[in-house]
Amino acid sequence: MKKILNTLFLFLLFLSSCEFSPKNYFPYIKGLKWVYSVSIESSYTGKSQIKRIMVTNLNVEKTGNITKLSKLYSDGSYYTYEKENEKLNRVSVILAFSDGIDEPVKKTVYPDLTFNQNEWVVKEQLFLVKGFQPPLLNVKPRSQFDMTYKVNKKFKKYKIRGVLYNDCIELIGKGSTNFIGDTRSGPINVDIKNVEILCNNVGLVKQVREEETNASAFGNMRFVKELMSFN
DSSP: OHHHHHHHHHHHHHHHHHHHOOOOSSOOOTTOEEEEEEEEEETTTOOEEEEEEEEEEEEEEEETTEEEEEEEETTSOEEEEEEETTEEEEEEEEOSSSOOOOSOSSEEEESOTTOOSOEEEEEEEOOSOOOOSTTSTTOOOOOEEEEEEEEEEEEEEEEETTEEEEEEEEEEEEEEEEEOSOTTSOOEEEEEEEEEEEETTTEEEEEEEEEEESOTTTOEEEEEEEEEEEO
16 A cells, blocks of 8 residues: 555656646757748738848856846847846847837846746837838838737647747737828828747747738738757
8 A cells, every 4th residue: 555655646746747847938058059040021022031040149147046148140139138037138139230129128028937927018119011112112110019928829749840849838919000101191000910939948939920001002021930950
């Protein structure tokens, strides 16, 4: 009887450890590298711009319960984050291109990296919408708005590009804003949707962002980012 009870106890302990084992959706080990395929699609042109980008965990510093992490992008951009307990803050951004960030650079990206908080709001800005007709040709509005995020799904397994990842979650963000493209017309409305798939010990494996307008000069834009390799 004692042997049976001991076996039952170990079995329950095993189940408990599997169920409550902590997940790491934002790995901050120095030297980790992600290579992504990125495409930007326009409903106006019907074409896609495709490129690759590499992201490297360049520097990690820990002071008390705060871990500071800097990420270097292959285009030369440089982002710094602070992880305090389970809250992830973006604290600085250096961009290698001319289009700046109008939204608050310092902000909370994920208020709870365990994602027990099912809904939160993040200040963001438009970065896909672009004009394709004169006099709005190449106009890039940078309107700010509140994006409301929630945990939509959880996956034990998630496959992308033939690779299977464990313990993943799907986050969905939705927001809306408007901008003045031409003073001769009224404001142009934009609906924004952002979907992110994060996996344990890997981080972001896929992102799909859509910015949709009702204006023929701008159309709809779609951004797709998929993980190609991680090491």
